[in-house]
Amino acid sequence: MAKKQAIFREVPYMGVFHVMAEAAKFGYRNGRPDWCNLGQGQPEVGRIEVSPSRLSWITLEPHDHAYGPVVGIQELRESVAEHYNRLYRVDADSRYRKENVSIASGGRVMLSRILTTLADVNIGHRVPDYSAYEDLLGYQRHRMKVLAVPTGPNESFALSPSHFNEVVKANKLQAFLLSNPCNTTGQVVRGADLK
Numbered sequence: 001m002a003k004k005q006a007i008f009r010e011v012p013y014m015g016v017f018h019v020m021a022e023a024a025k026f027g028y029r030n031g032r033p034d035w036c037n038l039g040q041g042q043p044e045v046g047r048i049e050v051s052p053s054r055l056s057w058i059t060l061e062p063h064d065h066a067y068g069p070v071v072g073i074q075e076l077r078e079s080v081a082e083h084y085n086r087l088y089r090v091d092a093d094s095r096y097r098k099e100n101v102s103i104a105s106g107g108r109v110m111l112s113r114i115l116t117t118l119a120d121v122n123i124g125h126r127v128p129d130y131s132a133y134e135d136l137l138g139y140q141r142h143r144m145k146v147l148a149v150p151t152g153p154n155e156s157f158a159l160s161p162s163h164f165n166e167v168v169k170a171n172k173l174q175a176f177l178l179s180n181p182c183n184t185t186g187q188v189v190r191g192a193d194l195k
Helices: 015-025 074-088 107-117 132-138 161-171
Strands: 122-127 145-150 175-177
Touching: 107 132, 122 132, 122 161, 132 145, 145 161
Parallel strands: 122 145, 122 175
Antiparallel strands: none
């Protein structure tokens, strides 16, 4: 009898999911006092005296269950643009407007949106970096040329401006995807290197 072909591939945990699954093998569970999660938004410390009270209850109306506007909630996008201008663009010649803001429920969703808006470009990404990059870029390989640029401990996982420039020119890259600080190594691009 012929062996059935699998229709689903094995998808390994990545990033924080991998770390949490591995920790669970050693006894980690939320709420255990002998463990501390130092991941995103953790450790949970309860009420912080100088902060606003947290929501503990919300009421939803039937219309709250509908899809939101395709372009997002205008007031939220305006608030984000104004906040960004207050913090980072005080001395800038231009200001961000709501048209410069997109809101998504997480990094993967936003990156997926951005990648689908790009034309058929040559795009690079540093390795190691955010574990979702490989999958998200994989979805676009039918139309984009994707280049992984390795970095390692000898470079402190940094992509120097001179090496970056060489890679861009040699491969005619039109886009480059990277997290800053780097999501896995903590490598930060700052100062003259960032400029």
